[in-house]
Amino acid sequence: MRHHRPVRRLLTAIVAVTPAMALAISGLTASGLSVSGPAPARSHRDGPVLQTFPMTEGPRLASRVTGQTPLRGYAELPPRRTEPFSLVGVTWADPRAAGDGRIEVRTRTAGTDRWTPWQLLETDNPDASGGTEGSRGASDPLWVGPSDGVQARMAGRRLPDGLRVDLINPDTPAQEADTRGPVLERAAMEKAATEKAATEKAAVEAGARSPKLPPRPVPRIVTRAGWGANEAIVKGTPSYTGGIEVVFVHHTASGNGYTCGQSASIVRGIEAYQVRSKGWNDIGYNFLVDKCGSIFEGRRGGVHRSVLGAHTLGFNNNASAIAVIGDFRATGVPAAARASVAQVAAYKLGAWGRPPAGRVSYVSGGSNKYPAGRTAILNRISGHRDAGSTECPGNGLYAQLPSIRTLAGGGPIGLRYQELGGASAYAGKFYTRGLVRPLWTLSTPSRMMDRFEVWLDGRLFAAAPPGNRLSRLQLPAGEHTVAVKGVHLSGRTAITSARILADPAPPEFTAEPQVSLRTGSVTGNGVPVRLSWAAADDNGLRAVRVTGSGRGVLGPDTESFDAAATLGEAGAWTVTAADRAGNTTSASVTRTLAVVPEAGAQRTGTWRTLRDAGHLGSEAAVSANRGAALTWTFTGRSAALVAGRTATSGRVRVYLDGRDQGVVDLRAASARYRQAVWTRMWPESGTHTVRVVVETGSAALDGLTYLR
Known part of the structure; x- marks a missing residue:
């Protein structure tokens, strides 16, 4: 005052x-x-x-x-x-x-x-x-x-x-309060949410494309039964007005020296005071909010309806009122109360398509500030003093109304996909085998949201209540746009979307995996081999994985993998190609590595046996006579000549099945033994003859290894 x-x-x-x-x-x-x-x-x-x-x-x-x-x-x-x-x-x-x-x-x-x-x-x-x-x-x-x-x-x-x-x-x-009221309300709300979620899931799984929107969520409110309204003293029946055009914010001026556990008693006291002492037919406010943010239903008639209250002289029609319990002439309201005021205001105004951050022209019914018939230009969320000559809602709370309008009238902030389950990103696009589980998040509290909508290629696919952040879509093959629209209580929206390519087909091997011997050092009983293949996918490969006798995760363009095979043992390798959607296809190959030592070769010319642990089998055939030759005959898919390399080594010529394969130079700056110096492979197993002839210098040959 x-x-x-x-x-x-x-x-x-x-x-x-x-x-x-x-x-x-x-x-x-x-x-x-x-x-x-x-x-x-x-x-x-x-x-x-x-x-x-x-x-x-x-x-x-x-x-x-x-x-x-x-x-x-x-x-x-x-x-x-x-x-x-x-x-x-x-x-x-x-x-x-x-x-x-x-x-x-x-x-x-x-x-x-x-x-x-x-x-x-x-x-x-x-x-x-x-x-x-x-x-x-x-x-x-x-x-x-x-x-x-x-x-x-x-x-x-x-x-x-x-x-x-x-x-x-x-x-x-x-x-006395009937505490069954809020419990029953919560149970009913939880039951409705469970039933709605089950309906939504069934609709999604059935491929429905015209799902029903969830009911507009009601703020968590302590009902009249919950705070113990004395319905016996209420006179008459509720009156209703048109759509809500403005929400007036009041303070009860009843003091701040209360605990939130006393809030229900205060609301009962205000009801009794306004009905028994002032002679009104019911509590005048439509809603009350305590300093802890609890919301209380005020005047009887239904929180979702336009109930005619008694709160703002000359401006009760087409209006709703929220009274914050306390005296805020010298101090502002706590953040929890501010958030609840914004939520209720957005809930009431947004239901009628009225922007909480907007303004409205309102013809006064007669107040001590605006005579009857005069038009007042009001914020959609106004203080009591905007319509009448009063200090209400106090300087502290009145100064907070701009921030309340911002909160109530804001759109969804920071809406984004947190995860697209069942899909993976590659080069700015998402790929899936078909089932996608979009999970989204945003900064705006759930209490300020009306609902979320999931759109597939421009059509509404599913709708979810504000507490939900997950949906399921089974996409047909092809490229699609999946969007999530967040709808604020104010009616404002935000959208996040992603391009998703559904690819249910796995990759194909255009060339099955093969194993061949390769040049390199024979360490212990391990002989170098190369695994090769060719795989393709219409929408691109993501990776190739090799398991078995050798292991590795390789890039999508890789078509070979170097490993080692053990003499006398069967080696098995599995190649798995994965496409960008996560489809996979696998193929395996098994080979056994055998060796024919120099002693098992047919000799021509002069050769001597060199016994040294550095050679394969601890022996090698050595010759410095031009034209001396060793010949091996075997049945297999790949072969490798094993020899020693030194600074004094010469050159040998290799013949395969009687055909000249060229010269192999065995010289090296430093001595290296057990070297696979020449290899060949064939697509099928067969019997072959390899003949090695000394051309210059000396040659130390360990033997011939082959895969069968």
Whole structure:
């Protein structure tokens, strides 16, 4: 409310005339008039819901003492013992009367002799009841917690008639909360979500292309049954208006000295105060939010409907109101409460396609700021003071409205694929065998989302509630666009998409794996071999994997792999080709490595046997005679000549099945033995003859190895 310095000085003058007069008028000293010592402890479940005490005027007494002109605006309720209560307010007879004074109260904590300091009640909120018959003017109520004593005073130039102090006890059995309400609501919501998820899964698996959109999610709300609304005192049936055009944000001005465990009691107290004390037909606000962010259903009629409330004089039609529990004239609301206000505002406005961050032209029905018929340009989320001359919702909360509009009116932020299960990325495109499980994420909290939609090639494929982040699609062969659209409660959207190529066909081997001997060192009993193949896929290979006697993961263009085979043992290799979609095809090959030593060769010319552990089998045939030859005959698929290389070695000529294969130079800068110096392979196994002839220098031949 507006603070009046002259009125404050009146109060100061009255209570400062003399110590005796101060005691007589305000009772500011000890509880010596009607309250003495703590009252016997009584449960807050005892006593009435409503207690009323008239305030009496006392300015003539001050006039006799001071000799000044009588103060026409002073009334008080002396300190007195009461039945238990937790909420206090001051009401007067005519709801249209607007007193210009200050109302202050102080209370005694239940079961003690401790009195609170004087606390100011907010009185500048115009009556928003719409002229309900029998209604009274009133201050905003103040939550004081369990109390059993009260004192009140008011000073000003004009005092309304019929001033009285109203005390509310929200914790009597008649006002007790039915905790089954929110439990039943959660169970119903969980059941509906489970059934909807099952329906969606069945539709997806059946390939449905016209799925139903999930119901618009309702914020997590403590229902009237949940906070213990006294439906017996509610008068008449709810009235409904057109679409919601604006949401007004209020504060209850009931103080911040409460715990969130007391919030339901405060809401019950506000209901009782507005119905029993002010004479309204129900609580005026459509929603209430406590400082911990809990949302409470306000006026009866359905949170999803446009219920006509009593909250903003001249602007109740086509509007909804959210009251934050507390006094925010000097401080802002916590982040949790801010988020809940934004969620409810987006829920109500977005349902009618109204942008929460937008503005609206509203024709006033008549308020103390906009006469009836005048058009007000309002933000879709406005403070009470935007429509009426009032401090509500307090400077602190009012300064936070821009951030609330941003949160309520924002689109989905940071929507992206977290994973495309069943698909893999390659060169900027995704590939799958057919089944794709898109998993998405975003920065916007789920509570601010309406739903997610999954689109396939421009058609709606599936829809999911805001808590879901996963879908399933079975894609036919070909290239597709899979998009996820996030729909905010405000109606704004964001989209993330990906190109996905569905490829159910595996790669093919255009040449089966083959094993051939290759040149190189024979270490121990291991002879160098080469595995070769050719594989292809219409949409490209991703990788090739070799397992068995040799192992390796190779690039998509690789068509050979070097390994070693052990003399006298069968070697087995499996080549697996994988395409970009994850399809695979495998082929295997098995070969046994054998050796024909130099002693098993047919000799021509002069040869001697050299025994040295450095040679294969610890022996080699050595000759320096031009024309000397060794000849081997074998049956196999590949052969390799094993010889020694030294600085004094010469050259040999090789003949295969009688055909000249050329010259092999055995010279080397440093001695190396057990060297496969010449190899050949054939696609099929067959009998072949290899003849080696010395041309120059000397030659040390270990023998011939072959694969069969």
